[in-house]
Amino acid sequence: MDDDSKVLEVAHLSTYFYTAEGVARAVDDVSFSIRRAKTLALVGESGCGKSVTALSIMRLVSDPPGRIVSGKVLLEGEDLMLLPESRMQSVRGGRIGMVFQEPMTSLNPVFTVGNQIMEAIRVHENASRREARERAIEMMRTVHLPSPEERIDSYPHELSGGQQQRVMIAMALACKPTVLIADEPTTALDVTIQSQILALLEGLREEFRMAVLFITHDLAVVAETAHDVAVMYAGRIAETAEVKALFRKPLHPYTRLLFRSIPRATERRKRLDTIEGQVPSPLHFPPACRFHPRCPLVTERCRAEEPQLREVETGHFAACHRSEEIEGLMK
Secondary structure, three states, X not given: OOOOOEEEEEEEEEEEEEEOOEEEEEEEEEEEEEEOOOEEEEEOOOOOOHHHHHHHHOOOOOOOOEEEEEEEEEEOOEEHHHOOHHHHHHHEOOOEEEEOOOHHHHOOOOOOHHHHHHHHHHHHHOOOHHHHHHHHHHHHHHOOOOOHHHHOOOOHHHOOHHHHHHHHHHHHHOOOOOEEEEEOOOOOXXXXXXXXXXXXXXXHHHHHOOEEEEEEOOHHHHHHHOOEEEEEEOOEEEEEEEHHHHHHOOOOHHHHHHHHOOOOOOOOOOXXXXXXXXXXXXXXXXXXXXXXXXXXXXXXXXXXXXXXXXXXXXXXXXXXXXXXXXXXXXX
């Protein structure tokens, strides 16, 4: 198949949480797509809606209080929002795999890691226990777990953090999914192990030709792993482009400020640059442009008119009224 074919398309997805304080618009009209065998990095500060987007794709939002109120999620052309729950269960872990942030809280402490990998295989592929065990050992070997024939009978607490994350990856890939969602999979790991896990995911993406949604707040990881980037702010996509284009010339003030906040070994600065203010609460988003209270380029138009995500340069989209002039305004 064509490498540029869209495997996963998210169109106008909105997920709201209905609380006693009001309606929290955690994900609000979000659209993006992921190409076959490519990685899309979904980037943004904590609280911007990245993880809720991932849970919405998997239809794992707790109802109540959460509800997917609109939008489509097309997996190879099939709208997951229209599937009955019985079919959606076969998609989770089958056609879409997911790796979560904290392996120790995601793995069941009372079952061996082998049993947890085997369960995914038996549920989705109707394999015998013996076949599932052989496949589990094979997957543990694929993710470079040492002595898989012995480790398969280990409990999660008997493994290191890096080994637990490898088990999570083995579980997610056990049924050779079309799409892998990795929600900050290296957050709890030290730098050396983080690098190993990123290299492992990159190799497995190429081997299985998966489309990968990589959720992170770390732009250094984005530069290392992603082909395309979607920058998220306050429940919406602020900018999206191929990774080289985004790093070369970001077209949204928020993206530019994110780049400024990255520490650089070649610069001697007493303090890191920061983005003034806080991500607004989804209960009380500001009117018009949601970034305008923190934006150094704010105008009256920004306070009055909501910018739409539009193609500013070929293949490069931004939701800002001043994208065409940003190069001369923010260095």
